[in-house]
Amino acid sequence: xxxxxxxxxxxxxxxxxxxxxxxxxxxxxxxxxxxxxxxxxxxxxxxxxxxxxxxxxxxxxxxxxxxxxxxxxxxxxxxxxxxxxxxxxxxxxxxxxxxxxxxxxxxxxxxxxxxxxxxxxxxxxxxxxxxxxxxxxxxxxxxxxxxxxxxxxxxxxxxxxxxxxxxxxxxxxxxxxxxxxxxxxxxxxxxxxxxxxxxxxxxxxxxxxxxxxxxxxxxxxxxxxxxxxxxxxxxxxxxxxxxxxxxxxxxxxxxxxxxxxxxxxxxxxxxxxxxxxxxxxxxxxxxxxxxxxxxxxxxxxxxxxxxxxxxxxxxxxxxxxxxxxxxxxxxxxxxxxxxxxxxxxxxxxxxxxxxxxxxxxxxxxxxxxxxxxxxxxxxxxxxxxxxxxxxxxxxxxxxxxxxxxxxxxxxxxxxxxxxx
Ligand SMILES: [Zn+2]
Numbered sequence: 051x052x053x054x055x056x057x058x059x060x061x062x063x064x065x066x067x068x069x070x071x072x073x074x075x076x077x078x079x080x081x082x083x084x085x086x087x088x089x090x091x092x093x094x095x096x097x098x099x100x101x102x103x104x105x106x107x108x109x110x111x112x113x114x115x116x117x118x119x120x121x122x123x124x125x126x127x128x129x130x131x132x133x134x135x136x137x138x139x140x141x142x143x144x145x146x147x148x149x150x151x152x153x154x155x156x157x158x159x160x161x162x163x164x165x166x167x168x169x170x171x172x173x174x175x176x177x178x179x180x181x182x183x184x185x186x187x188x189x190x191x192x193x194x195x196x197x198x199x200x201x202x203x204x205x206x207x208x209x210x211x212x213x214x215x216x217x218x219x220x221x222x223x224x225x226x227x228x229x230x231x232x233x234x235x236x237x238x239x240x241x242x243x244x245x246x247x248x249x250x251x252x253x254x255x256x257x258x259x260x261x262x263x264x265x266x267x268x269x270x271x272x273x274x275x276x277x278x279x280x281x282x283x284x285x286x287x288x289x290x291x292x293x294x295x296x297x298x299x300x301x302x303x304x305x306x307x308x309x310x311x312x313x314x315x316x317x318x319x320x321x322x323x324x325x326x327x328x329x330x331x332x333x334x335x336x337x338x339x340x341x342x343x344x345x346x347x348x349x350x351x352x353x354x355x356x357x358x359x360x361x362x363x364x365x366x367x368x369x370x371x372x373x374x375x376x377x378x379x380x381x382x383x384x385x386x387x388x389x390x391x392x393x394x395x396x397x398x399x400x401x402x403x404x405x406x407x408x409x410x411x412x413x414x415x416x417x418x419x420x421x422x423x424x425x426x427x428x429x430x431x432x433x434x435x436x437x438x439x440x441x442x443x444x445x446x447x448x449x450x451x452x453x454x455x456x457x458x459x460x461x462x463x464x465x466x467x468x469x470x
Contacts, residue, residue: 078168125377140208149213240422248396249432383420
């Protein structure tokens with residue numbers, strides 16, 4: 051293993067028992083995005099950061115001011131409050147950010163879970179529960195790295211900042227508010243689940259709502275009206291064609307995905323009575339934003355697709371569908387080409403685990419990465435767990451991956467901002 055004595059000492063200080071314990075405790079806080087438990091998780095973590103001797107900034111965000119900001123990233127869950135949490139070591143020098151979100155998506159159909167989603171279970175060396183991989187394991191890995199460096203007594207020449215945020219799942223207001231408060235850094239590692247890969251680019255995702263008018267009448271005389279459901283069908287087919295066009299030449303980092311920029315309608319509603327012809331259909335969905343594409347261009351393409359479909363349709367020509375942009379608005383983002391952070395984290399993983407350096411990849415979803423990238427902070431994702439298990443009832447994370455990531459972060463920190 052290619053490490054200095056100071057690095058070895060810090061690696062030896064990674065506490066596997068504390069990792070398991072912290073993960074189970076954090077998973078037991080049901081911090082569904084927008085819930086009061088989101089705040090509880092932030093306060094729980096603030097206490098952990100204080101115990102590690104960090105300077106802690108725990109604040110209640112000014113939601114109306116953030117929402118009024120022209121760059122506000124959008125949100126879906128209603129919220130009375132949102133807490134920001136940053137813990138920093140030291141006063142000056144270059145700053146490496148370790149970032150993680152504490153919110154999780156709702157558990158969905160409880161019947162599909164083996165047990166309560168917020169009563170975490172350990173099976174062998176794997177921890178199960180909502181948020182296990184997305185991304186409380188990553189949050190705990192960040193804590194474990196900070197704890198190991200402190201325990202080893204290594205003095206840093208720069209600073210490490212832990213940024214723990216709410217609302218990643220519904221748009222990123224937590225990361226947005228943290229950056230707006232002036233917390234920044236020279237590089238950032240987000241420990242989202244990446245299955246051992248270095249994720250250096252994210253596609254974006256924009257949430258839309260299409261409203262299609264019809265003309266109501268009694269179902270027995272349906273030919274006297276126009277069904278909004280029938281009127282919607284050509285739009286649905288046109289959206290599928292648009293998805294094909296937008297996925298013809300994806301960024302090479304996303305070329306491994308069959309549909310890197312998915313355009314998907316996730317919610318349809320129409321009508322209010324079985325024997326009435328529906329006069330309104332609502333289709334809600336998301337369109338993927340290509341890496342390096344301006345979200346405005348993606349919006350414009352979808353709006354044009356809907357408008358052209360309407361123009362070619364005898365009913366919609368005079369009663370066009372409308373498009374609104376609602377909920378989370380995730381731009382795409384990437385680590386700049388040639389940035390040293392990828393080599394730093396890749397070598398740290400190889401030296402911490404004795405394995406090969408991880409491969410670089412893109413991810414087809416939007417995340418807080420794009421907000422840090424937009425703020426000029428070179429950012430990548432590297433964290434424990436498999437994102438394909440995120441948001442589902444089999445969500446889990448292998449503890450050994452959490453330990454590997456914690457060890458990787460220890461070396462990343464020491465090589466980026468220390469030792470003195
Ligand atoms: Zn996540």
